[in-house]
Amino acid sequence: MKGRHERYAYTFLGIINASIQAYSMGLIKLNDRDVYDTCHQFMHRIFS
Numbered sequence: 001m002k003g004r005h006e007r008y009a010y011t012f013l014g015i016i017n018a019s020i021q022a023y024s025m026g027l028i029k030l031n032d033r034d035v036y037d038t039c040h041q042f043m044h045r046i047f048s
Contacts, residue, residue, distance in 0.1 A: 008046055012042055015038060015042060016038075019034075
């Protein structure tokens with residue numbers, strides 16, 4: 001992760017913003033499981 005933290009922060013914010021936008025447009029429904037899965041997917045990408 002060394003030296004890539006800013007890029008990871010931007011991509012994480014992009015995922016969050018895209019999820020909020022899709023929710024506000026009625027394209028998806030957000031629940032605790034969806035939030036967990038999104039965070040877990042992002043964390044898996046960082047540490048793999």
